[in-house]
Amino acid sequence: MSYLQAEKPLSNLPLFLAAGIAVVILIVLGTWQLQRLEWKQALMTARQTAVAEEPLALLPxxxxxxxxxxxxxxxxxxxxxxxxxLSGQSLTGTRGMSQAGWHVVTPFHLADGAVVMVDRGFVPYDLKDPSRRAPVPSGVQSIEGLIRPPGPRGWMVPENDLRQNVWFTLDPEAMARAGGLAGVVPFTLDLVASSAASDDWPRGGQTRLDLPNNHLQYALTWYSLAGVLIVVTGLFARARRRAASRTTEEAHG
Incomplete structure (x- = not known):
């Protein structure tokens, strides 16, 4: 029986096949992360370029x-x-400490009857109640902000709670219906920091132009795993081949 086993060692083909499929998957994942890296860098460049352009003076x-x-x-x-x-917001202070809270969105009426939903900025959780902070600026105001078209709701993001006035996505049309407003434009405006006093709440200038961008690290991780898998598979196959050779030699005595 030992002689027959020595003549027919276990084949490495299934091992190479499984490892090859895994390596291909890892390489595909790494390449996808490089594509995501290129997309993310282009997105941030487009945002920074748009902010640097001259401000628009007419409602688009x-x-x-x-x-x-x-x-x-x-x-x-x-x-x-x-x-x-707007729920789930944070503010990072000068010392790097993050504070959780809300963004306050207030309707802004124009002379022609149009209404713009203005994200006036961040307030801490304990200042959600308007009576606990400075009143909304009264009278005619000149403001400057960044145009933010509404984006799709992520699959993990809850539905907006209109009854509790808790919003997880900026939806100007839904806000207009909830507030009984007409003439609301289909975008929001993020107030810039220069349009609000730095020590007051809400605190403007919270738009994030730089996005989390770890795609290069992820790509290198997937490629590294593919390389390690190739090396480990090769070493394991060689060890099996040597073990089979020794068994054959012992069987032939």
Whole structure:
């Protein structure tokens, strides 16, 4: 029986096949991360380029996706009676400490009847109640902000809770319905830091132009795993071949 086993050692073909499939998957994942890296860098470059351009002075019409993150200057007045709260926000201080809270969105009325939902910035959790912070600026105001077209809701993001006035995505049309407002434009405006006093709440200038970008590290990780798997598979196959050779030699005595 030992002689027959020595003559027919276990084949490495299944091992190489399984390892080859795994290596291909790892390489595909690494390549996908490189593509994501290129996409993310292009996205951040587009945002920074848009912010650096001259501010628009007229309310844009039509599809605003092509002018996302452009600065827009408007003159009008805030609605002090209506306010929306965007959940899951944070503010990083000068010492690197993060603070959790809300973004406050307030309707801004223009002379022609149009209404813009303005993200006025961050407030801590304990200042959600408007009575606990400075009142909304009254009278005619000149503001500047960044144009933000609404994006799709992520599959892990909860539905907006209109009854509790807790929002997880910025949806100007839904906010208009909840507030009984007409003439709301299909985008929001992120107030820039220069449009709000630095020590007041809400605190503007919270738009993040730099996005988390770890795709290069992820790509290197997947490629490294592919390389390690190739080496380990080769070493294991060689060890099996040597063991089979020794068994054959012992069988032939």
């Amino acid at each position: 019409t039509g599809d605003v996706s092509t002018i996302a993150f452009r600065r827009l200057r408007l003159t009008g007045f805030y609605d002090p009676q209506i306010e929306f709260h």
